């Protein structure tokens with residue numbers, strides 16, 4: 001399996017974290033989104049949506065969209081239990097992440113990290129919705145260990161990818177003990193080092 005990704009992208013990190021956790025064999029194909037490498041004819045022939053992450057198998061099958069990829073790769077593992085209700089609760093968070101979390105947390109991070117904007121120059125409406133998303137997670141995580149079920153699942157991986165980097169988008173998690181403790185739990189489960197949580 002080839003994984004096409006940009007290492008700085010949280011959406012791509014989801015796939016790498018999952019694949020490493022599951023011990024899957026893959027070749028990482030670096031794609032630099034700042035150089036238009038998702039817009040070349042060759043790339044678009046494989047992945048018409050023109051985004052990373054994406055995966056390609058030897059038999060020619062291709063798949064894009066981080067959460068669809070996670071769902072596919074995690075099938076049969078304890079990160080995506082067979083139980084229909086558990087899967088529905090996981091999907092609830094996967095859809096929420098794409099509509100109510102990533103467009104704010106990830107885009108504010110993009111504006112600061114890629115576009116070099118100072119914290120104050122982020123789009124205010126995205127900041128407000130990002131803060132709202134983190135608050136919602138805090139409310140959920142104040143008395144539970146994991147987001148979707150009683151165990152670590154792909155919902156946690158999907159949400160932690162950008163949540164642990166939220167400081168790079170100017171978000172301050174220090175007053176959110178539920179979220180910060182959950183981030184540590186996820187990082188421990190994934191066997192990765194803590195992202196430095198300095199809010200610039």
Ligand SMILES: N[C@@H](CCC(=O)N[C@@H](CS)C(=O)NCC(=O)O)C(=O)O
Nearest residue numbers: 009011033038051052053065066067
């Ligand atoms: N909904 C997509 C979002 C993917 C996405 O926004 N990818 C960005 C990098 S994080 C990208 O490929 N940007 C380059 C481009 O659009 O040309 C997913 O979850 O995979």
